[in-house]
Amino acid sequence: MLVLNGSPLSTCTGRVLTCFFQMGLQLDKDFKLAPLGDFADIYKPEWLANQPFGQMPFLIDEEEQYVIFESRAIIKYVAAKIGSPLLPKQSDLKAYGIFEQACSIEHCNFDEPAHSIAAELYFAKFHGREGDVALADKNKALLAKRLKVYDQILSKQKYIAGDDLTLVDLFHxxxxxxxxxxxxxxxxxxxxxxxxxxxxxxxxxxLPGWVKYQELLPKN
Ligand SMILES: N[C@@H](CCC(=O)N[C@@H](CS)C(=O)NCC(=O)O)C(=O)O
Structure with a gap:
């Protein structure tokens, strides 16, 4: 069994759940979700033994007695394990190359500012601090500039890694x-x-994976 440790409320666990659902995996049949008892669990030694940075999620593949963390790595590991067509094969050199390029674009050009805006305008209050609006504005401008490039890329191809939907589209x-x-x-x-x-x-x-993930979230 694959056991995903994390909270569906967290964006990174949500990324994994969305991709799992889109790959056709079924909750409680193909994988289990081990939710946190308390958010502070991620700082405890038992958690740090599996995710040394004190973040969620991590995945245990019980069959292989294998632990992996980092949401994108978890998704790619499981996609490779089940042979999902959403992960281009290394043998298809050009598709693989453009997929890896797209993964770097998502992580460096999109996630960096998007994460920072969310940290200031949304997550700050959960950490008992005021969000830094000036920092959020700086990152909004940066993200806006980068999304113009996304618009250009997407004028020439249907998806971020070419004309086929891949996991990297869902990473966003x-x-x-x-x-x-x-x-x-x-x-x-x-x-x-x-x-x-x-x-x-x-x-x-x-996409059905995203719709199904939304169904797991509290309604309000
Ligand atoms: N790059 C990591 C980031 C993990 C991450 O930052 N997770 C957040 C929830 S989305 C977390 O655990 N934050 C708690 C903290 O950093 O204190 C991944 O994609 O898994």
Whole structure:
């Protein structure tokens, strides 16, 4: 059994759940979710033994007696294990190369500012501090500039890694959605100013994996 340790409320655990569902994995049949008792659990020695940075999620593959952390690595590991077509094969050199390029784009050009905006405008209050609005504004401007490049890329291809949907498209969902909600990334839904980006965003937010993940979240 694959056991995912983390909270569905966390964006990184949500990224894994979204991709698991999109790959056709079923909760409690193909994998289990081991939710946290308390958020502070991630700082305890038992957690740190599996995720030494004190973050969620991590995955235990009981069959292989193997532990892996980092949401994107967990997803790629499981995709390779089950042979998901959402992960290009290394033998398809060009598809593999552009997929890895897209993974770096997502992590460095998208997630970095998107994460920082969310940290200031949303997560700060959970850590008992005021969000730094000036820092959020700086990152909003940076993300806006980068999303213009996304719009150009998506004018030439359907998805971030070419004309086929891959896992990297789904990697964007949790932080993208949170940023749409808090006003961090208006370009994602701006069909007039960013038609290609908005077309892509509309499509990826309609994917069954994302819809199924949303169903796990509290309604409000
Ligand atoms: N790059 C890691 C980031 C993990 C991460 O930052 N997780 C957050 C929840 S989304 C967390 O555990 N934060 C608690 C903390 O850093 O104190 C991944 O993708 O798994």
């Amino acid at each position: 969902l949790t932080y993208g959605n949170l940023n749409v909600t808090i006003g961090g990334a208006p370009a994602l839904t701006d069909a007039e100013g960013h038609p290609n980006l908005a077309r892509w965003w509309k499509e990826v937010t309609s």
